[in-house]
Amino acid sequence: xxxxxxxxxxxxxxxxxxxxxxxxxxxxxxxxxxxxxxxxxxxxxxxxxxxxxxxxxxxxxxxxxxxxxxxxxxxxxxxxxxxxxxxxxxxxxxxxxxxxxxxxxxxxxxxxxxxxxxxxxxxxxxxxxxxxxxxxxxxxxxxxxxxxxxxxxxxxxxxxxxxxxxxxxxxxxxxxxxxxxxxxxxxxxxxxxxxxxxxxxxxxxxxxxxxxxxxxxxxxxxxxxxxxxxxxxxxxxxxxxxxxxxxxxxxxxxxxxxxxxxxxxxxxxxxxxxxxxxxxxxxxxxxxxxxxxxxxxxxxxxxxxxxxxxxxxxxxxxxxxxxxxxxxxxxxxxxx
Numbered sequence: 637x638x639x640x641x642x643x644x645x646x647x648x649x650x651x652x653x654x655x656x657x658x659x660x661x662x663x664x665x666x667x668x669x670x671x672x673x674x675x676x677x678x679x680x681x682x683x684x685x686x687x688x689x690x691x692x693x694x695x696x697x698x699x700x701x702x703x704x705x706x707x708x709x710x711x712x713x714x715x716x717x718x719x720x721x722x723x724x725x726x727x728x729x730x731x732x733x734x735x736x737x738x739x740x741x742x743x744x745x746x747x748x749x750x751x752x753x754x755x756x757x758x759x760x761x762x763x764x765x766x767x768x769x770x771x772x773x774x775x776x777x778x779x780x781x782x783x784x785x786x787x788x789x790x791x792x793x794x795x796x797x798x799x800x801x802x803x804x805x806x807x808x809x810x811x812x813x814x815x816x817x818x819x820x821x822x823x824x825x826x827x828x829x830x831x832x833x834x835x836x837x838x839x840x841x842x843x844x845x846x847x848x849x850x851x852x853x854x855x856x857x858x859x860x861x862x863x864x865x866x867x868x869x870x871x872x873x874x875x876x877x878x879x880x881x882x883x884x885x886x887x888x889x890x891x892x893x894x895x896x897x898x899x900x901x902x903x904x905x906x907x908x909x910x911x912x913x914x915x916x917x918x919x920x921x922x923x924x925x926x927x928x929x930x931x932x933x934x935x936x937x938x939x940x941x942x943x944x945x946x947x948x949x950x951x952x953x954x955x956x957x958x959x960x961x962x963x964x965x966x967x968x969x970x971x972x
Contacts, residue, residue, distance in 0.1 A: 641780060642803050642812065644835045649815030652822065654679075658686065659814065664736040664761040665696045671753045672723050676716050676925075679821075685714055696736070700727040708893055708960035715924075715963065717891060722748025740766045751797075759809040767800035768813045769793075772820025778852030779824060782841030786855045865931045866903040867896070867968060870911075871953060872938045878953040881944055885962075890924065895959040898944065903932060911938030916972070922964040933968040 653659075656679070658670035669689055673682045688710060693699040699707070704724055711720035725747040730736055737743045739762075743754040751769070758764035767773075774787040774796055781799070785792045804812055823830050831843055842851045871880045882895045898907060906913065917933035941950070951959070956969070 638803055642805055645815045646811060648835050649811060654818055662761055664757055667761045668757050671756050672719055675719060677714055696727050696730050700731040712960050713963055717894060738762045740764060759813045765804055765806040765809045767804040769797050769800050773800055773816045774852050776820045776824045779842035780836055780840050784853050786853045788854050861927045863927060863929050864903055865929055866900045867933045868898040868907055868936050870898060870936045879950045880953045881948045881950055883947040891962045894962050896965050909936055909942040911936045917968055931964060
């Protein structure tokens with residue numbers, strides 16, 4: 637059954653593989669960049685970012701020499717900004733080490749590279765026999781073999797990783813791993829999988845036992861936190877130009893390293909700033925993985941610089957686009 641699964645997966649991939657630019661190269665930089673960008677990102681959106689990064693920084697050395705602000709600015713709109721910071725740090729690690737690690741273990745030591753990403757790069761760029769295990773792989777294996785062990789448990793991760801490694805043909809690791817990714821994304825989708833035209837239908841355990849919608853099993857652990865942010869966009873005229881106050885968000889919370897206007901999470905009191913307050917947006921909803929943000933957005937036109945914490949800087953309003961902003965801030969300032 638296992639051998640038949642592997643053969644069918646490779647046959648399916650030979651005629652159904654997606655044509656993607658990072659698959660047309662063995663360059664580990666291009667492959668690594670695609671894997672980092674495509675974490676938590678759809679291919680259609682991610683490919684545009686990959687192309688922009690490759691155009692601006694064609695080599696890992698050039699990426700390593702960029703500033704963090706430049707990388708965050710190019711990443712803007714993708715979310716999960718820790719990925720961009722880790723990407724930049726890993727690029728510097730790679731250059732400092734004299735080039736890309738060629739093994740799973742070496743790749744795993746790079747900042748932001750987990751087991752899945754290390755296996756993908758090792759197999760695709762260096763033909764190493766390391767099996768990838770991501771959401772697509774969990775789903776395909778759970779359904780085909782009828783495995784109901786929760787995928788987000790220690791036991792589940794061990795079970796599926798061992799099975800994927802057992803199924804992996806060592807001489808075709810790259811093709812098999814990419815086949816599993818594509819099969820889960822195109823054929824064995826989370827909702828409404830195409831079981832009627834599936835090459836695995838005859839031997840799929842979930843299909844025969846009518847458990848397609850029950851597998852894979854995932855324990856519900858996620859708790860959603862709601863927060864209410866009040867933003868105050870402070871602007872004034874100085875020497876004939878309009879300037880605004882922004883600060884870089886600190887570590888320990890969402891959007892670390894990105895820029896924002898004055899924000900108070902306690903919206904019960906207005907900041908003590910002289911000027912005209914105008915409410916431009918109210919209760920704008922912004923959904924993150926673990927949080928839901930509701931934001932109010934005020935414009936404050938003033939004639940004198942208010943007293944703000946030292947973390948704030950004043951910049952020409954026309955230069956705001958040079959700073960990496962959370963997507964929520966982009967939405968709030970749109971139309972000012």
